[in-house]
Amino acid sequence: MTPRVEIHYCTQCRWLLRAGWMAQELLTTFSDTLGEVALVPQKGGVFTVYVDSELVFDRKTEGRFPEMKEVKQLVRNKVAPSMDLGHSDTVVKSKTTDVGTQLDEVCPNE
Numbered sequence: 001m002t003p004r005v006e007i008h009y010c011t012q013c014r015w016l017l018r019a020g021w022m023a024q025e026l027l028t029t030f031s032d033t034l035g036e037v038a039l040v041p042q043k044g045g046v047f048t049v050y051v052d053s054e055l056v057f058d059r060k061t062e063g064r065f066p067e068m069k070e071v072k073q074l075v076r077n078k079v080a081p082s083m084d085l086g087h088s089d090t091v092v093k094s095k096t097t098d099v100g101t102q103l104d105e106v107c108p109n110e
Helices: 016-029 068-079
Strands: 004-010 036-042 047-051 054-058
Touching: 004 016, 016 036, 016 047, 016 068, 047 068, 054 068
Parallel strands: 004 036
Antiparallel strands: 004 047, 047 054
């Protein structure tokens, strides 16, 4: 069975574009590994990433959005642990210093 990634995103916050871009990046990087990347509309400020029903990232828990390379690392660790991600294998910056990924986009409906 091929791995399935789900990206749950808040429609009230209009995070479809972010979720779609993330799905495109994952499908490009893991083109021979992933069976499916699903976008799952939600409400209430949700932005989560699941691999085979296991939560790997939650915006509310982390207090920020994930960096793309961080998502690639989390997915790779579940579906292809030995896969080299090249420049995406570098250490992810801390959430306090990485501009643009902090919880600066707050859903007014959460």
